[in-house]
Amino acid sequence: MRRRELFSSLASSFTNTKKEEQEQVIRLPYNEDKSLFLKECPSCNAPCVTLCEEDIIVLGEDKTPHIDFSKGGCTYCGECAKACEYGVLLEDSDEKIAAKVEIDIMKCLSWNNTMCFSCKDPCLDDAIEFLGMFRPSILEDKCTNCGFCLNVCPSEAIIVKGV
Numbered sequence: 001m002r003r004r005e006l007f008s009s010l011a012s013s014f015t016n017t018k019k020e021e022q023e024q025v026i027r028l029p030y031n032e033d034k035s036l037f038l039k040e041c042p043s044c045n046a047p048c049v050t051l052c053e054e055d056i057i058v059l060g061e062d063k064t065p066h067i068d069f070s071k072g073g074c075t076y077c078g079e080c081a082k083a084c085e086y087g088v089l090l091e092d093s094d095e096k097i098a099a100k101v102e103i104d105i106m107k108c109l110s111w112n113n114t115m116c117f118s119c120k121d122p123c124l125d126d127a128i129e130f131l132g133m134f135r136p137s138i139l140e141d142k143c144t145n146c147g148f149c150l151n152v153c154p155s156e157a158i159i160v161k162g163v
Contacts, residue, residue: 026067026162028057029074029097030081030089037064040086048080048089056147067097069160073122073148097145099160101138107157110134119149119158 027037028048042063049057049065054072057065057080067074074097081089109116111134119136120128127142128149150158 024162025060025064026069026097026099026160028065028067028080028089029076029095030078030084030091030093031098032090032093032095033088034098036086036088038062040088041065044086047083047085051079051083053077053079067147069147069150072151073146076144076146097147098163099145100140100163101143101145101147101149101158101160103136103138104157104159105135107155108136108153109155109157110136111157116154118152118154122148122152124148 027034031037046059046063046065049059054075056067056069056071056074058068060066065080076096078091081091081093084090103111103119105111110130113134115133117130120130124146125142125144127139127144128136129139130136145160147160150160
């Protein structure tokens with residue numbers, strides 16, 4: 001492999017990673033039509049961002065709101081939906097955050113025989129189950145995708161994927 005080919009392949013891998021990150025935008029709950037974010041939100045003054053009690057709603061470069069779980073989790077308080085003037089978020093909607101939370105067993109301390117319950121403690125829905133004292137798993141039927149387990153994991157083994 002020539003040097004130029006090596007650098008081209010490395011550059012393309014960074015580009016692909018950046019594309020994947022852009023596709024992984026986690027949108028707010030209470031939304032039933034994702035296309036409205038791009039259609040309505042750029043012309044809004046984003047009251048959902050300022051009213052979020054957990055401070056997890058941020059504006060992207062495209063001026064649309066998304067959730068940043070590195071700051072905390074969603075309590076589903078509904079303040080973002082109440083503040084939405086354009087009908088993107090609906091107060092009477094029961095839509096949860098469209099995401100899937102998973103545990104990377106290669107990074108997880110418990111899966112690697114180190115006692116750790118960091119993810120279980122903040123889970124208000126009892127959606128994280130341990131087999132004995134090790135091997136946590138997420139119970140999809142109980143998980144609300146709130147994200148409170150994400151930023152407390154010391155090994156960053158919990159990941160969230162947009163769906």
